Amino acid sequence: MLNISKNNDVLITPGRFKSINSVARKPHYKFLNMVVIGFLLFGVFCLFLPWTQNISGSGSVTTLKPDQRPQTVHNTIAGKIEKWYVQEGDYVKKGDTILFISEVKEDYLDPNLVGNTKQQVDAKKMALESYGDKVNSLDVQVESLIAERQLKLQQAENKIKQSLLKIKSDSMDLEAIKTQLKIAQTQYSRSTALNKEGLKPLTDVEQKRLKLQESEAYIVTQQNKLLSSKNELINARVEINRIKAEYSEKISKSRSDKFTALSTQYDTEAQVNKLRNQYSNYAIRSGMYYITAPQSGYVNRALLAGIGETIKEGTSIVSIMPASYDIAVETYVDPIDLPLVQRGAKVRVWFDGWPRVVFSGWPGLSYGTFGGRIVAIENFISSNGKYRVLISPDGKDHKWPKELSIGAGAQSIALLKTVPVWYEIWRNLNGFPPNYYKSDEKDANAKEKK
Incomplete structure (x- = not known):
């Protein structure tokens, strides 16, 4: 730039000033430098710590078998509501009468x-x-x-x-x-x-x-x-x-x-x-005038009300939750992680409402998680853009809480290969999927076996 100023450039050195010299000689600043250097060394050390790769997913609590999930009872024929035999919260056995309807079609009005x-x-x-x-x-x-x-x-x-x-x-x-x-x-x-x-x-x-x-x-x-x-x-x-x-x-x-x-x-x-x-x-x-319970369970909700109301065929009457069921978790994984998920793989699960401390990379340090195994993988993508995975309790791990209710929220992580922390950071920065070199490792193991 042009030197049009009347001031001459003078090189300023910190040593010329007493205030700067006095501050630089303070002992706590040396300690601070040591702390910063220590943190840097600790960060470098952490980069070489083992990190367990995982696939995380979120979902809800469900049942393992389809016939154990909450179901809606429908009427087979059209009719008029005459009498209710249950109320919400009642326990019904298989074959118990829920509702009685009368005939409304003229072809069937003859009582005899x-x-x-x-x-x-x-x-x-x-x-x-x-x-x-x-x-x-x-x-x-x-x-x-x-x-x-x-x-x-x-x-x-x-x-x-x-x-x-x-x-x-x-x-x-x-x-x-x-x-x-x-x-x-x-x-x-x-x-x-x-x-x-x-x-x-x-x-x-x-x-x-x-x-x-x-x-x-x-x-x-x-x-x-x-x-x-x-x-x-x-x-x-x-x-x-x-x-x-x-x-x-x-x-x-x-x-x-x-x-x-x-x-x-x-x-x-x-x-x-x-x-x-x-x-x-x-x-x-x-x-069919008597609508009965298809299985034993609890009446969650009555979807109709009143006496004398005319209903069509296939109308929802009540919602029943089966009394006995095998609990499971349905979770969703991203399409990029789907090839890494296999049936029988171990998964850690935790539920909403249960205290937990979760370290996804160090599962051994986590608290409040429960073991599970993958029993089913859906091959068609869901409406949320992910793939549905069904998880059942692992019999060799802690039992899942009996107080779990169907529909409660749940989180899951599928444990994969253990790698250094720096590799995991590098993988995420490059957008590589977890366990990217697993196929090469399989080939090496196959050669060793041979």
């Missing part, structure tokens, strides 16, 4: 709905049995018709055999008559010739002529008889066809009636099953 449906089921059962009897009767009828047809056919076949034998007999008689006719013609011709010669009287000729005429007439009668026998054979064969057609029609009609009865029987059986289903539904629905 279940009994009437039962009567319908019984009536349909009787109808089903009658159709079954009808089917059995038609089966017997069909069997009877088949047997009768067989007998009729045998009778017709016998008639055909008789007709054949009669035709044969008539044919033989016709041949015999033809022979007799030839004999009569021969005798008549001989008698006529002898009469002309005067050897036979005329009366003998007339007798022979009469006998010839009788033979001629008898042969016509026998031919008619043979034709009649043949007609009887044709009629017998026609009768067989008629019997077959008649009984086929009767059997077909009986079988058709049987199939119709079977169809009606199956339809009635379907109706019976439907009515049974309806009857069961009505009976089960009638049992």
Whole structure:
């Protein structure tokens, strides 16, 4: 800068002044310098102290099993509140009645709905049995018709055999008559010739002529008889066809009636099953008017109030806390720490309301913490941007307080590798996750084992 001032620069040395010399010679300032140097040395020493890396998380007290957590009781059907059987704070056993509701839907307002449906089921059962009897009767009828047809056919076949034998007999008689006719013609011709010669009287000729005429007439009668026998054979064969057609029609009609009865029987059986289903539904629905406790526990809060209030299906009625449960802690860790958390890992936990002194880096110096083990890790991120971890009590450590209530706040730290303090400071300054070189250590251990 420009030297425009009239003052000349003079070098000032502290030794020129008596006040400064007198102050510098005070003994307590030497002690202060020693203290500062001691603190610096102590800080450097602390940098080499062991520090236990950890993953901290915050959450709340919960239960280990889902069925042991507080639950809300809902109604299955719509209805109108008629009577309360519990109040807040009551202890209820599994199956105890909490609330009674009445029906509001017009399809179920009949007070004797279940009994009437039962009567319908019984009536349909009787109808089903009658159709079954009808089917059995038609089966017997069909069997009877088949047997009768067989007998009729045998009778017709016998008639055909008789007709054949009669035709044969008539044919033989016709041949015999033809022979007799030839004999009569021969005798008549001989008698006529002898009469002309005067050897036979005329009366003998007339007798022979009469006998010839009788033979001629008898042969016509026998031919008619043979034709009649043949007609009887044709009629017998026609009768067989008629019997077959008649009984086929009767059997077909009986079988058709049987199939119709079977169809009606199956339809009635379907109706019976439907009515049974309806009857069961009505009976089960009638049992839903009483809302009961799903498990033993305490009634925390009644979510409805009053008498005569209409509620819909699935409405929350009361909140119940189970009487017995296995306590646990749900905590949340950052995504960067999730790969370092494993099932079975040991965790230290402390609870709100319990005195504690916690040194996260020196867990041995902490007081008021309880041991736990990780039993579940959620693989999907929660709404708070962290991952949920479930911790159960460690059986080898101190028991957790019995007075813990579900929902109380809890803090947790998962213990990892022990490193120097300077390394932990360096890790945090660089944003490295805890136990960053754990994989290398595993590889080294694996090589040593080999």
